[in-house]
Amino acid sequence: MNRKKYWIDTLKNYISQDKKRFLLIILITGLALYISFFPFILIADFPKESDNKTIYVYFAPETPESFLESILGEFKKDKHILKILKKLPKDKIKTFINQGIIPVKHYKNFIKLIPPTIIINVKDSSENEIINRLRKINFVEMVKTQRTGEDKLSKFKSIIKFVSFSIILIIITSIFILIIFTLKISFYIHKDEINILKLLGASNTFIAVPLLLEGIFIGLTGGFLSVILWKITLFISQNIIGIYIPLNLTATILFAAPIAGLTISFIGSSVSIYNQLNNDK
Amino acid sequence: MIQFFHVSKFYPPSIYALKDLSLSIEKGEFIYLTGVSGAGKSTLISLLHFSEKPTGGKIVIKGKDTSEFSKKDIQQYRQNIGVVFQDFKLLQNKTVYENIILPMLINGTEKNEIEIRANALLNFIGLFSQRNSYPYQLSGGEQQRVSIARAISNNPFLLLADEPTGNLDEGLAIEIMTLLREINIKGTTVIIATHKTQFINKFDGKVFHLEKGKLENE
Numbered sequence: 396m397n398r399k400k401y402w403i404d405t406l407k408n409y410i411s412q413d414k415k416r417f418l419l420i421i422l423i424t425g426l427a428l429y430i431s432f433f434p435f436i437l438i439a440d441f442p443k444e445s446d447n448k449t450i451y452v453y454f455a456p457e458t459p460e461s462f463l464e465s466i467l468g469e470f471k472k473d474k475h476i477l478k479i480l481k482k483l484p485k486d487k488i489k490t491f492i493n494q495g496i497i498p499v500k501h502y503k504n505f506i507k508l509i510p511p512t513i514i515i516n517v518k519d520s521s522e523n524e525i526i527n528r529l530r531k532i533n534f535v536e537m538v539k540t541q542r543t544g545e546d547k548l549s550k551f552k553s554i555i556k557f558v559s560f561s562i563i564l565i566i567i568t569s570i571f572i573l574i575i576f577t578l579k580i581s582f583y584i585h586k587d588e589i590n591i592l593k594l595l596g597a598s599n600t601f602i603a604v605p606l607l608l609e610g611i612f613i614g615l616t617g618g619f620l621s622v623i624l625w626k627i628t629l630f631i632s633q634n635i636i637g638i639y640i641p642l643n644l645t646a647t648i649l650f651a652a653p654i655a656g657l658t659i660s661f662i663g664s665s666v667s668i669y670n671q672l673n674n675d676k
Numbered sequence: 677m678i679q680f681f682h683v684s685k686f687y688p689p690s691i692y693a694l695k696d697l698s699l700s701i702e703k704g705e706f707i708y709l710t711g712v713s714g715a716g717k718s719t720l721i722s723l724l725h726f727s728e729k730p731t732g733g734k735i736v737i738k739g740k741d742t743s744e745f746s747k748k749d750i751q752q753y754r755q756n757i758g759v760v761f762q763d764f765k766l767l768q769n770k771t772v773y774e775n776i777i778l779p780m781l782i783n784g785t786e787k788n789e790i791e792i793r794a795n796a797l798l799n800f801i802g803l804f805s806q807r808n809s810y811p812y813q814l815s816g817g818e819q820q821r822v823s824i825a826r827a828i829s830n831n832p833f834l835l836l837a838d839e840p841t842g843n844l845d846e847g848l849a850i851e852i853m854t855l856l857r858e859i860n861i862k863g864t865t866v867i868i869a870t871h872k873t874q875f876i877n878k879f880d881g882k883v884f885h886l887e888k889g890k891l892e893n894e
Contacts (some may be wrong), residue, residue, distance in 0.1 A: 396777060397787045408769045591765045594725065595826075596754030597782045 398601075405605035406612065409581065417613070420577050424570055424617025428652055429624040431566040434559035435648075448522045450515045450529065451539040458534040466532060467513065476525070479515050567659060574663030578610050582671045599672045606668045607661070614660020618653035625652070677703045677865060678724070678834070683733035685719050685889070693719040695889040697733070701867065703833075706860045706881035709869040715886040717869035721838045724867065725759050726750045755783045758827030758864075760837035764819045766811040772822050773798070773807040779830045797825040801855065817848035821855065828859055835859060837868045841875070853879050
């Protein structure tokens with residue numbers, strides 16, 4: 396046997412002696428990390444400033460299909476126009492959202508579109524000119540720009556960001572405190588053992604390693620649990636409820652959650668254990 | 677090797693466990709600390725493994741004033757001595773083998789060396805066949821032998837034993853005393869705190885008799 400094996404065996408002992416407490420703490424840590432993902436969605440899904448603008452053109456319901464096609468044909472030739480989307484069937488819209496062609500935040504707008512409607516992506520600089528041209532076309536009832544919504548949202552942008560980050564910070568702090576108290580309890584549970592090790596001349600590091608591993612184990616497992624919960628949420632929201640969550644955020648969460656769990660638990664455990672060991676006579 | 681200069685240990689409000697105690701112990705000696713309960717035997721042992729600090733006087737070990745020991749010095753010192761406790765102080769969730777090798781793991785002994793020494797110690801205490809047993813599966817005498825094996829696993833220069841035969845019947849007590857004597861013959865200084873004076877004639881050694889925290893005679 397060597398030190399590493401001794402530490403691992405000790406960790407196994409600690410876990411097997413107190414399975415229920417371990418499971419409970421892992422569950423709380425996992426849930427807390429999972430909840431912290433939601434403010435991230437809010438921030439990640441915020442409209443970003445862009446050089447390209449989207450224009451929604453709503454035609455009168457009696458607009459002939461042939462007229463709409465001719466208008467589309469005319470606009471396709473315009474060099475300022477980047478992309479034209481005719482009103483799309485629902486399943487096509489889903490595909491476009493998944494491919495990132497249609498921003499998720501506009502999903503609801505697409506569902507509500509009254510036929511016939513077209514969506515035009517234009518260069519920012521040409522936006523006003525295109526809008527004026529569109530308004531002059533027969534059967535056009537309304538022209539809306541993405542900017543109108545963005546301008547309203549941007550007023551709350553900083554507040555929402557502040558609130559989101561505050562929530563994340565509170566959750567992370569809660570996990571940190573939870574880990575500190577968990578390790579404090581663990582220290583007292585194993586106090587007799589720790590005292591024997593001290594009498595045998597063990598250094599603080601030798602004593603601390605199994606306890607640190609305990610904290611890291613909780614944080615890391617909690618991190619992975621939050622990822623599993625996130626995957627379940629994605630499945631339910633996309634396949635059952637029909638709400639689409641940006642996929643790039645999922646990729647970030649897959650990496651970030653276990654790393655966050657590991658980091659918080661490592662710092663929390665270290666603070667707790669060394670504080671106990673240094674205060675303990 | 678060990679010198680006490682006017683050492684006192686006072687517990688508030690008014691208990692003197694040790695009072696103006698001066699003594700000297702040489703390398704390789706076999707020492708009995710005798711006296712009734714409360715005479716100060718265990719306190720003296722505690723001072724020697726730094727569970728307690730003296731409230732007065734000076735303790736010098738190997739020429740070093742122990743009042744100047746840092747936390748790291750104390751750790752280092754503890755790694756170089758062995759202590760046998762009356763209540764054994766074995767880790768209940770570790771096997772006999774794991775308990776014995778603990779001091780070697782603490783001071784970073786090589787894996788192969790640990791294996792060789794652990795096997796030798798298990799044979800020495802006659803518990804090789806029970807190397808994978810847990811302390812709670814052993815008798816009191818067997819647990820005390822494990823405790824002794826753990827105490828000597830680092831080849832300590834000093835072995836402290838606080839009532840090592842306190843909880844044992846006479847047969848087992850003689851067995852343990854024989855073991856301690858064998859360790860002493862190999863060169864380790866052994867200090868035994870005991871109230872059982874019947875062993876003094878059987879296992880020859882120097883006697884420090886304590887009474888109310890004071891040394892009565894040698």
